[in-house]
Amino acid sequence: MRPTQPPAGRWQGLNLHDDHKRIGRNALFILVFVLIGRCAGALKEIAIANFYGVSPIVDSFQLTFNLMTWVPGTLVSVLGIVLVPLLVHVRMLEDDERVLFLAELNTAVVATGCAIGALLYLAWPYVLHVFATNLSAESVQFSMQFSKGLAPLAVEILLIAQFSARLQAQEKHVNSMLECVPAATLLIAIVLFHKGHAVHSLMLGTLAGFGLQALCLYGAVRLNDDIGAPFKFGFESRHWPDLLRSIGLFSIGQIVLCLAIPLDQFFAVKLGPGGVATLGYTNRILALILAVGALAIGRAILPVLTDVMQTRSQERAIGIALKWCAVMFIAGLTVVMLGWLGASLLVEILFQRGAFTAHNTQMVAAALRPGLLQVPFNFGMIVLMQMFSSLKRYRIMSVIAAFGFVTKVIASFFLVRLLGVEGILLATSIMYVSIFSAYLFVAHRLTQETAQ
Numbered sequence: 001m002r003p004t005q006p007p008a009g010r011w012q013g014l015n016l017h018d019d020h021k022r023i024g025r026n027a028l029f030i031l032v033f034v035l036i037g038r039c040a041g042a043l044k045e046i047a048i049a050n051f052y053g054v055s056p057i058v059d060s061f062q063l064t065f066n067l068m069t070w071v072p073g074t075l076v077s078v079l080g081i082v083l084v085p086l087l088v089h090v091r092m093l094e095d096d097e098r099v100l101f102l103a104e105l106n107t108a109v110v111a112t113g114c115a116i117g118a119l120l121y122l123a124w125p126y127v128l129h130v131f132a133t134n135l136s137a138e139s140v141q142f143s144m145q146f147s148k149g150l151a152p153l154a155v156e157i158l159l160i161a162q163f164s165a166r167l168q169a170q171e172k173h174v175n176s177m178l179e180c181v182p183a184a185t186l187l188i189a190i191v192l193f194h195k196g197h198a199v200h201s202l203m204l205g206t207l208a209g210f211g212l213q214a215l216c217l218y219g220a221v222r223l224n225d226d227i228g229a230p231f232k233f234g235f236e237s238r239h240w241p242d243l244l245r246s247i248g249l250f251s252i253g254q255i256v257l258c259l260a261i262p263l264d265q266f267f268a269v270k271l272g273p274g275g276v277a278t279l280g281y282t283n284r285i286l287a288l289i290l291a292v293g294a295l296a297i298g299r300a301i302l303p304v305l306t307d308v309m310q311t312r313s314q315e316r317a318i319g320i321a322l323k324w325c326a327v328m329f330i331a332g333l334t335v336v337m338l339g340w341l342g343a344s345l346l347v348e349i350l351f352q353r354g355a356f357t358a359h360n361t362q363m364v365a366a367a368l369r370p371g372l373l374q375v376p377f378n379f380g381m382i383v384l385m386q387m388f389s390s391l392k393r394y395r396i397m398s399v400i401a402a403f404g405f406v407t408k409v410i411a412s413f414f415l416v417r418l419l420g421v422e423g424i425l426l427a428t429s430i431m432y433v434s435i436f437s438a439y440l441f442v443a444h445r446l447t448q449e450t451a452q
Helices: 009-014 018-052 056-068 070-090 095-131 137-150 153-169 180-193 198-224 240-258 260-270 275-311 314-351 358-372 375-390 394-419 421-451
Strands: none
Touching: 018 056, 018 180, 018 198, 018 275, 018 314, 056 070, 056 137, 056 198, 056 260, 056 275, 070 095, 070 153, 070 240, 070 260, 070 275, 070 375, 095 137, 095 153, 137 198, 153 198, 153 275, 180 198, 240 260, 240 394, 260 275, 260 394, 260 421, 275 314, 275 358, 275 375, 275 421, 314 358, 314 375, 314 421, 358 421, 375 394, 375 421, 394 421
C-alpha cells in the first residue's frame, strides 16, 4: 500500500532520486495551496487594518484569539509531528484494525476539544487578570465578549488537525488549500457587517470559518478513504500505547516552546496600547512568509521520510533530510535579504489604508525586520524536526524545545526593555537560532553514529 512513485519524465534532466522527486512534487502542490490560503489571510488582515486600525477592539480580539487557540494549537503542533508517521503505518494495516483506531481517535479528539473549550471559557476571567493588567477597561470588556464565542474553537481546531493528518499521511494536500477557508469567511463577515457590531462580526466570522474548514476536511477524508470518519468511545486499539507515549514525550517540550505565544502577549500588553496590535500585524506577515516555506516542505517531507524509514534505511532518510535542510536554509537567507529591504513597502501595501496610518506602518516595519532573522533557521529547523519525528526521537526534540524557550525568556527579559516590540521579535529569532543549532549538532552526532 505504499504511495505510487511519480512519473520521472519532467524530472529526468535533474537526475534526482525518486524520493527527492516525491518531496519536490508534494512541496510544489502544498506551496500553491498555502499561497492561496495565505493570500486570503492577508486580505483578511488588510480588512481588519482598514476598518479597525490599531484600536482597543483589535488588541482585545488578537489577545483573546491567541490565548484561546494556544492550548489547542499546542496540541495541533504535537499531533502534526506524532500522528502522521503513525497514520502512515496504520493505513498499511487490515481494514478492521484501521476502523477501530480511527473511530476511537475521532471520539478522543472531540472529547478533548470540548474539555479544553469549557475550561478556557470558565478560566477566562482569571486569564485576563494575569495578561490584561495594562489593557483599557474597554479592551477587557471586548475580550470577555470574544471569549464567549471563541471557546468552541478548540473542538474545531483539533478536528481540523486530525483530518489534516490523515490526508497528509496519504500524501493528499487539499488540507493545505482549505486553510484559506477561515480567513476568507472572516473577511466576508468583516466586509459585510463591519458597520454593525464589530465584536459579533469578528467573533462569528472566526467561529464559522473554522467550522466550515472542519466540515470541508471531513468531506475530503470521506472522499479519499472509504473508512470515512466513524466514532467509537474507548481505547481498545493496540496503537494507543505507542501514540500516547509519543505524545507524552514530545508534548512536554512542545508545550514549553508554545509558551512563547502567551509570553509574547504578556510583554506586548505591558508595552501599553497598540503593543498587542503591532505585534499581531507583524506576526501575520511573518506567518505568511514562514507558512509558504516551512509548511510546504514540512508537510511534504514527513510522510516520505517515514516511508523511507520503514521500507529502506535510516541512513537514507537522514541523508535526504540534511540535503533539504541546506536547501531551505539558503532559501531563508534570500527571504531575509529581500524582506529587510522591502519591509516598509510590504507593510504599506498590506495595511496602510483607512484607520491604519503611516506611523503604524513604520512601527510594524521596524518590528518586522528583526523578526525576519528567524526565517532561515525556522526553515532548516522544520526539516530537521520532520527527520527526528520519523526517527521517533521525541525525547531529544523535547529537550531542544525546552532549551529554545529558556533562550527566548532570557532574551525577552533584556531586549523588550531596550527595544520594545522589536525586542519581542528579536528574542524569537534568537530562540530559533538556538533550536536550529541544537538540532544541527545532534543530527551531526546521529550521522556519525549511523556511519559507524
